[in-house]
Amino acid sequence: MTSVRRKLLSVHHLSMDFPQxxxxxxxxxxxxxxxxxxxxxxxxxxxxxxxxxxGRCLMRMYQPTRGSVLYQPDDHSEAVDLCKVNGAALRQTHRQIRMVFQDPWSSLNPRMTVFDIIAEPLKNQRPRMARSEMEDRVASMMLRVGLRPELMSRYPYAFSGGQRQRVGIARALVVEPRLVVADEAVSALDVSIRAQILNLLADLKEELNLTYIFISHDLGVVRHICDRVAVMYAGELVELADTNQLYGSPGHPYTEALISAVPRPDPRLRSAGSQRKILRGEVPDVAHRPTGCVFHPRCLYASEACRTDAPELGADHEQHLARCLRRDELTLTGV
Structure with a gap:
């Protein structure tokens, strides 16, 4: 990241309710x-x-109940609230914000050829594009993601899981977006293929000047690929910091527990069993979110105040945000 950072997306007080x-x-x-x-x-x-x-609220696959998502277009015009736009304006933002889905087996239509799958966003965004130009764009994007263009007439069943995910990435990038939301994009792949896809995403980021929101439950992968990390618990954002800060000195007990559970392949670096932070209980049902700090029923450091007082997402001078009442008292263990 550069020293002068330009906001591309600003999420403000976003909430999502599902009626029961x-x-x-x-x-x-x-x-x-x-x-x-x-x-x-x-x-x-x-x-x-x-x-x-x-992630789906940011893509407007769901309509958020409250809050705003301000997106700064590439023409430097006024920011657009993605929660309010519809019709042509929403289609325009979908050209600049794309999504890579988790499951490469179910996210591709088995009745469509690879060409039709990758070209579908082009057909929606640029319906007047000539067939020959569309074929050139699809072939170029297939090469960029490591697929041979002569395979574009085949159907998804002819491809492996890693190849299918490459097709999904090509589909997301063919309209030249600025922001890509990758939802567990490597979790369904085996370890060797996962590494290939992560390296591909990193290369494409540099080549195409992309911005990623990388959704994952794997903190090892996140540490490898991300500049900053946001930690969520029971529907709330509980910590946000630069990757090195968060892993080296977590500010929230939940983050500390997540980091302690990351496997270490080198036996010499493995912590003793007593240093593993074992959380008690289960993640609370959001229909019955605890009072006070949402994490207090499982927290190893909870005080009486944590049971009644809801903490704010406070910041220190380094913009390390943590939603914890005891932030200044605790010295938590990182990597």
Missing amino acids: QHSVLNVLNDISFDVYQGETLGLVGESGCGKTTL
């Missing part, structure tokens, strides 16, 4: 953060924490 038969399920609760041009922001947390829902 006799209640409302508050899946996202007052989320705020910024995404800067050219960075990779990691979004991590356990299953059910709301990170995928957040």
